[in-house]
Amino acid sequence: MMSTPITTGQGWLHRQRAGTKLAALAILGVILFLVHSLDVLVAALVIAAAILAHVSGGLTPALRLARPALISVLLFFAINLLVLPVPEAVAVFLRVTVLVLAAAIVTATTQLAEIVAVIDRLARPFERMGLMQRGDAGLAVGLCLRLIPDIRAQYSELVDAHRARGLKVRPWTIMAPLAIRVLMRADAIADAIDARGLRP
Amino acid sequence: MDIRFADCGVRFGERVALQPLNLRLEGRRVGIIGLNGSGKTTFARLMIGLTSPSTGSVSVNGVEIKSPSDGRAAGTGFVFQTPQSQLIMPVVREDILFGLKARGIVSREADACCAATLARLGAENLAGRRVHELSGGEVQLAAMASVLALEPRLVVFDEPTSQLDLKNRRIVVSAIEALDEDAIIVTHDLELAESLPRVLLFHEGRLEADGSARDAIDRYRRLAA
Numbered sequence: 001m002m003s004t005p006i007t008t009g010q011g012w013l014h015r016q017r018a019g020t021k022l023a024a025l026a027i028l029g030v031i032l033f034l035v036h037s038l039d040v041l042v043a044a045l046v047i048a049a050a051i052l053a054h055v056s057g058g059l060t061p062a063l064r065l066a067r068p069a070l071i072s073v074l075l076f077f078a079i080n081l082l083v084l085p086v087p088e089a090v091a092v093f094l095r096v097t098v099l100v101l102a103a104a105i106v107t108a109t110t111q112l113a114e115i116v117a118v119i120d121r122l123a124r125p126f127e128r129m130g131l132m133q134r135g136d137a138g139l140a141v142g143l144c145l146r147l148i149p150d151i152r153a154q155y156s157e158l159v160d161a162h163r164a165r166g167l168k169v170r171p172w173t174i175m176a177p178l179a180i181r182v183l184m185r186a187d188a189i190a191d192a193i194d195a196r197g198l199r200p
Numbered sequence: 201m202d203i204r205f206a207d208c209g210v211r212f213g214e215r216v217a218l219q220p221l222n223l224r225l226e227g228r229r230v231g232i233i234g235l236n237g238s239g240k241t242t243f244a245r246l247m248i249g250l251t252s253p254s255t256g257s258v259s260v261n262g263v264e265i266k267s268p269s270d271g272r273a274a275g276t277g278f279v280f281q282t283p284q285s286q287l288i289m290p291v292v293r294e295d296i297l298f299g300l301k302a303r304g305i306v307s308r309e310a311d312a313c314c315a316a317t318l319a320r321l322g323a324e325n326l327a328g329r330r331v332h333e334l335s336g337g338e339v340q341l342a343a344m345a346s347v348l349a350l351e352p353r354l355v356v357f358d359e360p361t362s363q364l365d366l367k368n369r370r371i372v373v374s375a376i377e378a379l380d381e382d383a384i385i386v387t388h389d390l391e392l393a394e395s396l397p398r399v400l401l402f403h404e405g406r407l408e409a410d411g412s413a414r415d416a417i418d419r420y421r422r423l424a425a
Contacts, residue, residue, distance in 0.1 A: 112290065113298070116298070145289075188280065189286075191280070192280060195278045196299050197302055198288060198298065198299065
């Protein structure tokens with residue numbers, strides 16, 4: 001998932017509708033998986049990186065935007081190298097990286113509210129079937145984007161608390177208090193959703 | 201404001217969080233003080249319907265409050281003790297717009313309302329900021345904006361200055377003082393309480409004092425000694 005974007009630009013891509021950009025992203029995904037030429041995939045990667053750098057105002061902010069997803073892609077690539085022939089693993093890596101950069105371009109040029117509105121529209125059939133309430137899908141996406149940095153900050157606080165007390169940082173001594181904190185935060189957020197009437 | 205508590209009490213299992221009380225709150229500003237665990241927050245949550253009375257009833261502006269939807273129907277907004285939890289969307293503007301959208305206000309009207317609310321708090325610069333990057337004072341102002349955008353008649357603040365440094369405290373207190381809306385302020389900040397015309401003091405789930413700020417604060421100091 002991309003870092004939370006802040007969209008302020010007024011360029012051509014910014015002016016396109018969120019639904020159009022998300023549909024284009026889906027089509028690109030299909031096309032990329034039909035392409036096997038490494039040359040074409042490298043060219044696509046260069047173009048995607050250049051567009052992302054352009055819309056993000058430089059390479060560093062572009063990398064900052066895509067970094068969380070790129071870390072996962074690198075891990076995925078490392079695993080693929082173990083189980084696939086190298087050219088095939090590289091092709092998969094290039095495809096997924098181009099998609100990640102393209103997704104970053106969409107998030108960098110689209111207001112979150114517009115993305116949420118598209119997701120809400122896509123979720124309407126599920127609402128009609130009674131599987132979810134109006135606005136639930138958008139609320140879920142917003143909450144995910146909102147809480148990822150929060151959970152990261154809580155994790156850092158717990159690590160610091162361990163270090164300050166001279167305790168070794170071990171996953172099992174971090175995960176339990178982190179889970180409790182996250183659940184407490186979830187409780188408070190549920191109250192806020194009720195108080196603000198964010199769910200009908 | 202017109203808030204009436206009629207024999208209204210709250211129990212959580214065996215624990216009495218709030219002894220049954222009969223009370224009417226009027227005027228534009230009321231403060232609530234008391235030691236930790238004295239029942240202040242329980243009292244405040246009754247007014248928005250986040251806590252239901254175990255006995256009796258509570259009504260706000262003529263609406264009996266049994267659930268958060270009643271609280272909203274009565275025009276009550278609530279600014280939480282941890283405002284970080286109140287902001288749902290990752291960017292301040294998106295969060296305010298999301299609340300407006302949930303009320304059926306969309307597009308240009310919502311954009312204008314969002315901008316006007318932030319401007320009213322002198323917080324226009326927060327519109328495009330990420331929530332997790334805001335300072336304590338900024339996140340408090342953003343939480344206030346998310347509530348005020350919905351045009352409540354009454355705003356309940358739960359310890360609005362408890363996590364703030366002096367500078368941010370001054371900004372938030374000024375914003376609260378400038379509100380046109382009625383406000384109930386739960387606080388440990390005695391300087392803020394002192395400026396309010398009526399202050400309630402809670403102690404061990406009981407309403408211990410109800411009157412001028414000076415009297416309530418004097419009794420609070422004796423209880424805390």
